[in-house]
Amino acid sequence: MILTPRDGGPVVLTGAPQSIALPDGTSLATLLYKAATEGPAPTIVTCPGGMGTGMFEIIEWAAARLCAAGFHVLSMNYRGGLPSHDHEDISLAYDWLAGQSFIDAERIGLFGVSRGGNAALRAAAADHRFKAIATFGTVSDFLQQAFGTAAFAPARHRLITGWLGDPVTGRAFYESIQAIDQVQNIVQPLLLLHGEHDMHAPVEQSIMVRDKVLAAGNADVTLELFPVLGHFGEVVPSGFAYDHLASRFIHFFREKLA
Template identity: 80%
Template sequence: MTLTPRDGGPVMLTGELQPVSLPDGSAIKTMLYRADTRGPAPAIVVCPGGMGTGMFEIVEWAASRLRAAGFHALSMNYRGDLPTHDPDDISQAFDWLAEQPFIDPARIGLFGVSRGGNAALRAAASDHRFRAVATFGTVSDFLQQAYGTAAFAPARHRLITGWLGDPVTARSFYERIQAINHVQTIVQPLLLLHGEHDMHAPVEQSIAVRDKVMAAGNRDVTLELFPVLGHFGEVVPSGFAYDHLASRFIPFFREKLG
């Protein structure tokens, strides 16, 4: 049973299911969180992590807080278990949002966690319509994950390679889907949040993203590291830091999207 950190009960999704069409005639599932606003308002596409097609429950905490702050939010599923088409799916979500009368298409941002952070960075690199990007606990270098876990966490290594393939024989695939190979074309304001106790995506992955984006000429990049914070927002030894994280990315979006 999935639990919330707040009350120990089941996660209650508070958005509305919304299919978004793909060019091939299929559709992805999204969940819309409409803010109580008057006139067209900014929106955030929220990208979950995971090795499947995505779980809305993973980012309910972020989408619901964005809505309460006056942003419309659209949380994602992906078309497939593998992250091959994640940026394309995110761009389709942008297209759908831009057509809605309650959305200001000039003020759409991106927020992603874990795999969703990787997806958000890749989408931002190829689709400059997104005005601002924030991530938490981003897995930006799958090759580093695959090789680094081989001795440190063999079970995690088997999980990653069972998902993405052997990093030697499938190296070209890894390089195609990992954000670190694409972030040099990110021109938008970028906020990177990462826990120093993240045992799934080490902080070096966000540090490398910051350094590569800035080296390419984008100076509007902020990296914030949080002590005793883990990959899922958990605070060692107990509790979750969702409100604290939201206190960082909500002001960021307010400043960058207006």
């Protein structure tokens, strides 16, 4: 029997490996999930979190459910450990998808979690070919994380600054990679999902995104907060809310990519 996270077992990846070429001659390792549909169908690019090059396991729950709902899915990886080029990698994924006969290039959306939410927001701001964006537990302001954890969670502060560097001397770098400084350019429909028990990316990270996108004139923004829900979709004190979360963004994508 294959165990799932709900059963307390390992995550089983169900997508098929697919390489996407990078400009320098190397390639991105992605996972492709083809829905059981006839003719070109809408597609979602799923963007995982993780401090390395991303972790497919983090977003398998969403990719598998989107595929079962009739969407083709491409699950991302990133070219480097730092998030400098995450948004560019996502745009390259669009280029590849648009060339596939089973893809409807006018109906491609983005879903991201944690670092992947940040990546999805940055990609949406820079590349308006993506038609709808949804995120869960987005880390949108790395500076807030770095400074905020210094006293509250010193170990996490060391983890973040060990990854991204000193937020004082490296402030310009932080500002270049964090979505909160770019989301004013998002014109697409946007759904922000966030757990109120998220101790990795506090709910303010999505609240600030909503407020900034609205202030820039995009009124098609929805923020939904979930009580007793953590960063990885875990429900306090036990279980996961994957089905509940998926019902929200699947409905959103069906409406916006119709």
